[in-house]
Amino acid sequence: MGFFSWQCKGCDHSIKSPYSLPEGWEYMNEAVLLEPSGSIIMGMYDGYGRIGPGDYEVNWETGDPEMWHKKCWENAGKPEYTGASDSAADQGFFYDDPSSKEMQEALEASE
Numbered sequence: 001m002g003f004f005s006w007q008c009k010g011c012d013h014s015i016k017s018p019y020s021l022p023e024g025w026e027y028m029n030e031a032v033l034l035e036p037s038g039s040i041i042m043g044m045y046d047g048y049g050r051i052g053p054g055d056y057e058v059n060w061e062t063g064d065p066e067m068w069h070k071k072c073w074e075n076a077g078k079p080e081y082t083g084a085s086d087s088a089a090d091q092g093f094f095y096d097d098p099s100s101k102e103m104q105e106a107l108e109a110s111e
């Protein structure tokens with residue numbers, strides 16, 4: 001089974017799997033899932049469609065999940081569900097290390 005993920009609604013990065021996370025990007029592993037029903041599920045993303053600690057299964061086939069990094073979601077004022085997130089082209093794993101500009105953005109996001 002391969003990795004898959006979604007684009008965060010707040011920034012242009014994917015929800016990252018916990019493996020080989022670059023230093024400074026740890027916050028991109030912490031996800032918030034908003035469902036059309038209004039449910040909000042938070043936790044670490046396992047890279048395979050589950051959010052801990054309860055291994056909540058993201059219903060990506062029919063559930064139109066909206067995904068955020070927890071930090072981005074909080075910085076945006078904890079918005080409610082607005083629509084499904086795009087799936088991530090990098091699958092939350094196959095991405096380049098952050099550039100210096102992206103490291104700066106990560107610092108600002110985590111403040």
Ligand SMILES: [Zn+2]
Nearest residue numbers: 008011069072
């Ligand atoms: Zn984000």
